[in-house]
Amino acid sequence: xxxxxxxxTAQPDILSVEGLTVAFETDDGPLTVVDGVSFGLQxxxxxxxxxxSGSGKSVSALALLGLLPPNGRVAAGRAMYRGADLLxxxxxxxxxxxxxxxxxxxxxxxxxxxxxxxxxxQIAEVLQIHQRLPRGEAWERAVxxxxxxxxxxxxxxALAYPHQLxxxxxxxxxxxxxxxxxxxxxIADEATTALDATVQAQILELMTDLQRQYGxxxxxxxxxxxxxxxxxDDVVVLYAGRVMECAPASAFFxxxxxxxxxxxxxxxxxxxxxGHDLPTIPGTPPDLARxxxxxxxxxxxxxxxxxxxxxxxxxxxxxxxxRAACIRPGPDWDPAEDPT
Amino acid sequence: MTRYLLDxxxxxxxxxxxxxxxxxxxxxxxxxxxxxxxxxxxPRLTPEDAARLRELHGLxxxxxxxxxxxxxxxxxxxxxxxRLFAMPVLEAVLPALGNTVLxxxxxxxxxxxxxxxxxxxxxxxxxxxxxxxINLLAFAAISIPSFWLALMMITLFSVTLxxxxxxxxxxxxxxxxxxxxxxxxxxxxxxxxxxxxxxTRFVRASMIETLRQDYIRTARAKGAGEGRVVxxxxxxxxxxxxxxxxxxxxxxxxxxxxxxxxxxxxxGMGKLIFxxxxxxxxxxxxxxxxFATALTLFCNLAADLAYAWLDPRISYTxxxx
Ligand SMILES: Nc1ncnc2c1ncn2[C@@H]1O[C@H](COP(=O)(O)OP(=O)(O)OP(=O)(O)O)[C@@H](O)[C@H]1O
Ligand code: SF4
Ligand SMILES: [Mg+2]
Numbered sequence: 301x302x303x304x305x306x307x308x309t310a311q312p313d314i315l316s317v318e319g320l321t322v323a324f325e326t327d328d329g330p331l332t333v334v335d336g337v338s339f340g341l342q343x344x345x346x347x348x349x350x351x352x353s354g355s356g357k358s359v360s361a362l363a364l365l366g367l368l369p370p371n372g373r374v375a376a377g378r379a380m381y382r383g384a385d386l387l388x389x390x391x392x393x394x395x396x397x398x399x400x401x402x403x404x405x406x407x408x409x410x411x412x413x414x415x416x417x418x419x420x421x422q423i424a425e426v427l428q429i430h431q432r433l434p435r436g437e438a439w440e441r442a443v444x445x446x447x448x449x450x451x452x453x454x455x456x457x458a459l460a461y462p463h464q465l466x467x468x469x470x471x472x473x474x475x476x477x478x479x480x481x482x483x484x485x486x487i488a489d490e491a492t493t494a495l496d497a498t499v500q501a502q503i504l505e506l507m508t509d510l511q512r513q514y515g516x517x518x519x520x521x522x523x524x525x526x527x528x529x530x531x532x533d534d535v536v537v538l539y540a541g542r543v544m545e546c547a548p549a550s551a552f553f554x555x556x557x558x559x560x561x562x563x564x565x566x567x568x569x570x571x572x573x574x575g576h577d578l579p580t581i582p583g584t585p586p587d588l589a590r591x592x593x594x595x596x597x598x599x600x601x602x603x604x605x606x607x608x609x610x611x612x613x614x615x616x617x618x619x620x621x622x623r624a625a626c627i628r629p630g631p632d633w634d635p636a637e638d639p640t
Numbered sequence: 641m642t643r644y645l646l647d648x649x650x651x652x653x654x655x656x657x658x659x660x661x662x663x664x665x666x667x668x669x670x671x672x673x674x675x676x677x678x679x680x681x682x683p684r685l686t687p688e689d690a691a692r693l694r695e696l697h698g699l700x701x702x703x704x705x706x707x708x709x710x711x712x713x714x715x716x717x718x719x720x721x722x723r724l725f726a727m728p729v730l731e732a733v734l735p736a737l738g739n740t741v742l743x744x745x746x747x748x749x750x751x752x753x754x755x756x757x758x759x760x761x762x763x764x765x766x767x768x769x770x771x772x773x774i775n776l777l778a779f780a781a782i783s784i785p786s787f788w789l790a791l792m793m794i795t796l797f798s799v800t801l802x803x804x805x806x807x808x809x810x811x812x813x814x815x816x817x818x819x820x821x822x823x824x825x826x827x828x829x830x831x832x833x834x835x836x837x838x839x840t841r842f843v844r845a846s847m848i849e850t851l852r853q854d855y856i857r858t859a860r861a862k863g864a865g866e867g868r869v870v871x872x873x874x875x876x877x878x879x880x881x882x883x884x885x886x887x888x889x890x891x892x893x894x895x896x897x898x899x900x901x902x903x904x905x906x907x908g909m910g911k912l913i914f915x916x917x918x919x920x921x922x923x924x925x926x927x928x929x930x931f932a933t934a935l936t937l938f939c940n941l942a943a944d945l946a947y948a949w950l951d952p953r954i955s956y957t958x959x960x961x
Contacts, residue, residue, distance in 0.1 A: 367860055399863035411854035415953055416876045461952040477862070544770075619867050 314517045315364075315402075315485055319521070320377035322356070322363050322385070322541075331588055332375065334360050338615065339534075341485060341517035348532030349521045350547065350564075354584050356541040357521045361487045365404060366394045381485070402432040403478035407490035409470035413462040414631075419473040420458025421445070426480045445476035450506060468499035475506065478534035482514055489521045504531060517570040526565060527552050537561055540586050540596045543615055547622035557618045557629040558603045595626070601629050648944060651872045652937040659933045660926075661940065667922055669701045675699060677723075677920055710926075713728065720923035724915060729927045733912065737931060739809060740908035743824065744897055746833035759843025764870060766848055774840065780835030786896050790830045790903040797826060807905035827904045836891050842885050843878070852880040880951050889942030891936055909935075 322334035334356040341347055347359050362368050364386055366380050379386040381402070386394060396403075406412040416421060423442035427433045433441065446454035449472040462470055471491065476491070478486060488507065492500040498600035504527060511518055522528050528535060528549075534550040537545040537560065545558040545573055556562045563581035594609035601608065608627060615625045675693050679685050685693075694700045698709055713720070719729040755855055762774040800808035809823050850856065859873040880956030905911070909928055916925035948954050 361700075365861060367857060395863055397863070398861055402644045404861040408854055414855040414859065414873055414877070416880075416951060418952075425864070429863050463953050470806060474858075477858075478643060587796060 302599045306609070307495055311342040314343050314379075314382075315341040315386075316380045316553060317360075317364070318378045318380075320360060320363060320379065320476065321375040322368065322372055323375045324369075325373075327369040328589060333372075333541050333588055336377070337538065337541070337543050339536045339543065339546055341519055343484065343517050344511070344515045344599070345533040346511065346518040346520050346531050347536060348528035349519060349532045349536045349538065350523070350525060350528055353523070354540075354585060357538055358489050360538070361404065361489050361519065361521060364389065365398055366464060367398075367404075377583040380562075387560065396430065399426050399478075399483075400481045401483055402485045402487070403481070403483040404487040404489065405471075405474050405478050405491045408494055409467055409474050410494075410524050415462055417467070418459050418461055418471075419477075420434030420460075423458075423473065423477045425481055426477055430481050440482065442476070445480050446473065449473070449476045449510070450502075451476075466499075467495050468502065471495060471499075471503055472506065475503070475510070479510060479514060483516055484518070485517045486511075487519045487521070491520070491524065492525060492527065493549075500527075503630050505532070533557040540588060540591070542596060542612075543623075543625060544597065545622070546615065547624075551619070557622060557624040557631065558626050559603050559628075560597050561624075562631070563600075563602075597626075644948075645945075646940055652941060654935075655863060655937060656780050656930065656934055660711070660930055663926055664710065665703065668706075670920075676927075680724065680762075713914050719927050720925040722916075724798070724921040724924060726921045729908070729923050732924060733927055733931060736907055736909050736912040736928075737935075739792045739906065740901070740910065741935075743827055743831065743901070743906065743908055744893060747828050747835065747897075748890075748893060748910055751836040751839055755839030755843050759840045759858060760847055760870065760875070762840070762844045763851060764849035771844075774844070778837040778840040778844075779834055782841075783837075784834060786830060786834040786899050787903060789833060790826075790900055793826045793830055794903075801852045806951065809907060827906050830900050830904075831896055834896055835889070838889065839882075839886065842882050843943050846878040846881050847874060850874045853877070876950060880947065883943050883946045883950065890939040894932060894936065903940075 317340065318338045320334055320337040323330045325333045337356070337360055339347060339349075349360070349480055351357050359368070363374050365374070366386070366389075368374070372451065374387045377387055381397075382555065384393075384396070386402075389397075413419065417425075420439055420442045422632060423445055424433075424435065424438035424619065427438040427441050428435065431438075441615055443454045443458050446458055451457050451469060451472050457465070458468070462473075465473065473496075475491075490508070492503050495503060507518070508531065520528065520531055532549045533549055535545070535549050537552075539560050543554065544560045545552065547557070552561065556565055560581070567581060581600060586592060586596055586599065592609065595601070595604070595613050597606040598608045603626075603627075613625045613627045615623045616629075618629045620623045675690050678693065679690060684899070691700075698706060701709070701935070709719070719733075722729045722732045725732040737742055758774045758778070762771040763773045794806045795912065797804045804825050805823050811821050851870075855877075856869060856874055859869045864873065894910070897908065899916060900906070901908040901910035902914050909932060913925065913928045913932065915921070
């Protein structure tokens, strides 16, 4: 990992998300589940997106690709990619980007692959769609991709159906499918969560390797702070649909600025062994339909005071390259100095 | 796979054998026999004549022996003589079987085609107007009694409008292909209407369930267009449960055919079974019922094959791979 702060200033964003807001139509009316999320991705860098279950990580990712469920819609925001706003592109112009320039890997390798087609078929299909390769050539390339993701005897394995492969092999096949067209951006939503620890480590290594080869930008969504610390160059922390902190990984893991980040890291016993879920901090995430006024983390925040409930704190720069949504950010807070 | 096919074929034959016993036994329970019929037709027959005739036809034997005699003859190709039609049973059955396969086949293909078009359209437009309209239509079709629909068809198209013939398979004196087709229209239409409703509902439900699956989202994330998503990725998966249901539903279609053939005086298996039973033609009834069973077994076998072909997770080799 290079120096994040230096790299950040050196590199323009390949994808720049600003104020992404997603609402779902529910039985109780519209519900905003992603609220003004902003972050950027850079070529060759991995951005780790962390947050409790339900914080809006998957919804944010799906919104970028126009894959929201039918009751969801983008209410506001921009996602600039090569001069085009992904969120405003008509479906027929977004579709060609999916799987070609922007690929996504989902959590469950078992259910993410179609059970009735061989994996070779499913990988070849991406190439047939985007590069209009004839079947035979697409198949050859699919076998080549399987080799690249470390599947032994790829020519034979290409003929296998998903149920004939182990979880790790399936996830490798999914990765091969995602990378077949050499995308600029890879979104991995809990790509390793369903795998056991050893396999998970292998897949992570593979992904790091491939990122180096392809030089793509990776958005790595995970519950697992250990994994994120091992992989990410930058970290985005979501809480109840809002970005709480956004910082280079070294800064984030060294001196987190937001009380929520601090809470998560404090309760994490050790960052080194991957396989830990996000530690739980006291309290429960708020009901999105009944958010408290002001800072949405206030009910669980040890630093919460009257002024926190006045208005939602904006994401503001706390030091070079780091931003936090808190009116009292900083690692050096002492309860004794608290004004309240 | 060959092994599995062989197993299934043996099973089907076993079922057929059991059915022959059951049907034979049930027919034995029916009051009266061939000789009673002869007596009522000709009152001058003396009890001695009757006894002699019973012996001649082997009707004095216990039912188990009669069954074995019948089976031996049947296995050697002699299915008996139809009293009603005054011809060998097989000669009466084969044309009827052909007619029924034609009627069922066309209706089935039509009903399934309509069911797929409307079921997929409904699933893709879930909770929209088109979906509601298709559902309404399907429910209406399910609720219509087939005999009532058949009568309405006849009233409208044959009696009032005079467009189509109401009964038979061809004009007096025989006709060409078009003539025969005209006779098929009303029975086929009726059978199609009464069966497409439930098929549509199955296709719709299966398709909706399939479109929710993760691999559909993967297909979209790959950049597949809507047509590819629906017809390549979803349809094949959605077909898997539907095939089984369609095969099970075949029995329903067959009983529907029985009613419809009778109303349209269409000389198929349904009408033949009906005539055989009403006319106390035991030999014919036995064989027609067995043919009906065989037809159903055959359809189930075909469904199993389709199932195995559609779903690579199904393995009939026994090693689970
Ligand atoms: N189709 C939907 N209709 C209504 N609400 C939805 C829908 N899909 C997701 N949500 C809500 O959106 C919020 C964010 O969900 P999302 O799946 O993005 O969370 P996540 O951060 O990915 O969680 P996890 O870690 O469990 O995957 C949740 O509160 C969820 O209940
Ligand atoms: S704004 Fe207040 S309540 Fe919110 S995180 Fe900061 S200190 Fe806590
Ligand atoms: Mg998620």
